[in-house]
Amino acid sequence: MKNAIRTMVSTIAVCALAQTAVVRADAPDAPAPEQVKKGSAIYSQNCSPCHGPRMLDPQGAFDLRIFPRDEKTRFLTSVSKGKNQMPPWGGLLSADDIEALWAYTIAGEK
Numbered sequence: 826m827k828n829a830i831r832t833m834v835s836t837i838a839v840c841a842l843a844q845t846a847v848v849r850a851d852a853p854d855a856p857a858p859e860q861v862k863k864g865s866a867i868y869s870q871n872c873s874p875c876h877g878p879r880m881l882d883p884q885g886a887f888d889l890r891i892f893p894r895d896e897k898t899r900f901l902t903s904v905s906k907g908k909n910q911m912p913p914w915g916g917l918l919s920a921d922d923i924e925a926l927w928a929y930t931i932a933g934e935k
């Protein structure tokens with residue numbers, strides 16, 4: 826009886842894992858690891874003074890860990906044009922750089 830339960834539990838675990846893999850593969854905007862890495866480097870140079878090292882300690886600035894994942898356009902606009910106390914970055918960073926920052930933001934800090 827114990828064995829049957831164990832088998833059942835591990836079957837469920839395997840199914841859950843398989844499902845996660847499928848969802849990941851299907852996600853059209855799952856960021857590429859090299860984009861995330863690039864974004865992370867740009868972030869630590871330009872954004873960390875206000876938003877906190879590795880997004881972890883934003884103080885008065887926006888907590889990027891909770892930035893809505895479905896508002897990419899807002900992210901691109903706010904970052905390139907600035908918002909209130911935040912300076913615009915469009916003159917300093919390329920569109921590609923800002924895309925990488927978005928990848929880093931949605932991937933999150935591990």
Ligand code: HEC
Nearest residue numbers: 871872875885886887899900903904908909910911914926
């Ligand atoms: C000088 C400090 C400072 C720096 C440097 C800075 N930010 Fe900000 N950022 C802020 C502040 C303050 C806010 C809150 C603005 C508001 O909503 O009033 C903010 C808000 C944001 C928001 C949310 C905008 C929205 O639509 O609500 C994003 C996204 C963001 N910053 C990304 C970045 C990125 C990416 C960088 C690096 C390229 C960066 N910030 C660098 C101060 C800064």
